[in-house]
Amino acid sequence: MSIVSAFFPPMIACTCLVYYLLPHRFRWGWLLAVSYIFYLTFDVRYAVFLLISTFSTYISGILISNSATAGKKKLWVVLTCVLNFGVLIVFKYLKFLGSAYAVIASAVGIKASSPTFTLLLPIGISFYTFQAITYTIDVYRGDVKPEDHFGKYALFVSFFPTLVSGPIQKAKEMLPKFDEVHEFDYEKARRGGLLILYGYFQKMAVADRLGVVVDTVFGHPAQYQGAVSVLASLFYTLQIYFDFAGYSNIAIGVSEMLGFDLKANFNRPYFSETVQEFWRRWHVSLSTWFRDYLYIPLGGNRCSVPRQALNLMIVSGVCGLWHGPSFAFLAWGLLHGSYQVIGKFTRRFRNGLWKKLGVNPASGQLHVPRVAATFLLVSFAWIFFRMNSLRNALAFIQGMFRFDLPALWNGAIFNLGLSAPEFCAVCIGILVIWVVDSLSRKMDLRDWILRRGTAVRWSFYVATVLVLLTFGIYGEATSTQQFIYAKF
Amino acid sequence: MTEKKALKKAVLKSCAFAAIIGILITMLSPVFIWKTMHRGKLQEGMYDSDDQYDVIFMGSSHMNGGVDPNVLWKEKGITSFNYATGGQPIEVTYYLLKDILKKHKNPVVVLDVFYLGMTTQYGEFSYLSNSIDNMDFSWNKLEAIWNCVPLGDRISYLFPFLKYHFRWSSLQKNDLTFDNASVYYAKGFEASTDRYGKDISSVQKTENRIDIPPESLDYLNKIVALCKEQNCSLMFVNMPCDYSDTDGAATYVDDFEALFNSVADYADEHGIPFLDFYDRMDEVNLDFANDMHNASHLNLNGAYKVSDYFADYLMQNYNLTDHRSDSAYAQWDADFQKSQVASILS
DSSP states (O other), X not given: OOTTSTTHHHHHHHHHHHHHXXXXXXXXXXXXXXXXXXXXXXXXXXXXXXXXXXXXXXXXHHHHHHOSSHHHHHHHHHHHHHHHHHHHIIIIIHHHHHHHHHHHHHHTTOOOOOOOOOOOOOTTHHXXXXXHHHHHHHHHHTSSOOOOOXXXXXXXXXXXXXXXXXXOOOHHHHGGGGGSOOOOOHHHHHHHHHHHHHHHIIIIIIIHHHHHHHHHHHHSGGGOOHHHHHHHHHHHHHHHHHHHHHHHHHHHHHHHHTTOOOOOSOSXXXXXXXXXXXXXXXXHHHHHHHIIIIIHHHTTTSSOHHHHHHHHHHHHHXXXXXXXXXXXXXXXXXXXXXXXXXXXXXXXXXXXXXXXXXXXXXXXXXXXXXXXHHHHHHHHHHHHHHSSSHHHHHHHHHHHTSOOGGGGTSSGGGGSSOOHHHHHHHHHHHHHHHHHHHHHHHSOHHHHHHTSOHHHHHHHHHHHHHHHHHXXXXXTTSOOOOOGGGGO | OOHHHHHHHHHHHHHHHHHHHHHHHHHHHHHHSOOOHHHHHHHIIIXXXXXXXXXXXXXXXXXXXXXXXXXXXXXXXXXXXXXXXXXXXXXXXXXXXXXXXXXXXXXXXXXXXXXXGBOSSXXXXXXXXXXXXXXXXXXXXXXXXXXXXXXGGHHHHHSTHXXXXXXXXXXXXXXXXXXXXXXXXXXXXXXXXXXXXXXXXOOOOOOOOOOOOHHHHHHHHHHHHHHHHTTOOEXXXXXXXXXXXXXXXXXXXXXXXXHHHHHHHHHHHHTOOEEETTSOTTTXXXXXXXXXXXXXXXXXXXXXHHHHHHHHHHHHHSOOOOOTTOGGGHHHHHHHHHSHHHHHHO
């Protein structure tokens, strides 16, 4: 069941109502049932994969805690990782690995062709595999006690608000929450509702509308160039943020309504001064996963400079591939790795340069240029992320440098799938999100709204829902954009 | 506030909020719905006009552009209305007929049976929308939505705003000012003036029979029962069509001629007259190349020939009154002057 389907809001309402009517001891069962029904509406076969991940990591917790020696504990961790990542690799990456082999083999003169088979790819597998593995590793590290209750553990892996596209939860943070007794909190429910509304606005009214232009231009890169290509690239930069942040806000809002407090997954990432900072603000749950479960075990920052650089590149490359089985995703990841390596190891030199120019690098003077530069670097990298192949990405980039500035004012931009009123609407939408993001830095905006009088609040609620229903991209008459991150 | 009180408050306020949104989008729906001939004719013919009809025509696009009430009026003074819409599944025809018969009493019901040959469970999205979205809200409309629309789409038929909201960027003055009565003169008929230019590829003749698809049969039985209950005479009709145009289409039976043999048997069994114009093309002097606008639809010329034949047939076989000399029907003369057919008869 897609979150933009008409069934989702009533499903949430029903889930919350029954949740709070049930005694605490039955609530885990209700949420587990809802989570599995939610997942099975995509495809009943997906349950097999979810159960493999759930069962294997659950058992690993018991085996690790019952193992007498560190060696044996490590063995169970390795075996569990091999099984879970093995399933992920086979069903998500086998075809890519076959293609990679074919490319390498052809380069050295061996005859090989790219595989043509298609395997079932369960939606959300990358998310829940990572989430489940946190349990195995957290038990190994002693950060969380092994969970006896299989049902509660299964709920941790399958928790429906975060199952398909995150935010990825860590076992040590999430498991204890299922033992909390949640009393219905009217204020919390309202706050959750507001966040859900905002998430839908980001996704349906703005991201999906940006996607119309993005799909047109990125779908036919040879037909477009210059300013139009640049515009589409900028639109994609915004689309992917609004789409994913929107989904995350819906997931966090739903969880909040159920009494579960989840951390924010995005923190105004495009206002970052460095790419390193960007990764502290973008898809926070994934970047902290990579930090805690890959980068630090590799040595993190506590090793030689070359080794640090290598660690960054490894993590970035894996992160790229996590997003998709293609060279384009790998390139995207390695580009970000390169940005960080170069940024990290040239910082001293650059700061020295600014000082020589009479600019204090620690002052706020460089904030805007740094943010702009980081935005451009990140935006450029997104081209590889969006394109399905390296070749297409490079062709697109080449096209961007063919001069065609008049396209911005001769009406060409209104032939990309959005009419002038729709273009206007998307610009207003971007402005609204920018204002909300900016205000959220200084105040609790939800609290401010909830403190207004009844007439003002209800007018706001009604207006927001009408805006969503009018300007949102949904329904059979316009194609519904699936969440960009759901295919991971 | 106790937890129970808080939960009760949340539920009540949520329901109130949902109701407010439901009311608002229901009020906005008429603005966003497509303003088409289909909308105008169904709204006028079913609800707004006070005219009573001697004969009503029901069915698909074959009927929509097949029988012209203005010809029946001109030739024999018969009052009639054409409620057919493109791609209208037989189950939708049933629910439309129920609404029509609430206000219009004892007409002769002429049913185009082409869509008995539909084999899919549900009709196509846009065709369903053209008909159901133009029904006024009623228990009958709810039944139509429940029975004729796939589960995932039903909410958008209950609240058509959800279906047409995307039109916000292309709304025109017409969307606020559209007058259903402005198309009433056509009495629901609309045909192309294009000429197909090709003869029928083959005239299929067979003694075979195939079963009427179960869902179609179920609703055909319901239509027969409804007409009996409402004391309406019922007759079946099938318009000229090149069946090879639909051969291999996933949504229809493989052998239309065999199907209509079964329909003829059904009609005989129930004492229902059946005019199959596929077998009577010579009788109406139909020139396929010039009287059809494509392989399966009559053009204005062809519709005139069929309608003229129909006018005679209805007068001879049903107890109908010629209203042409009745001054109460003067508007029908005025409407004829504006009709498509007036341009070819003058």
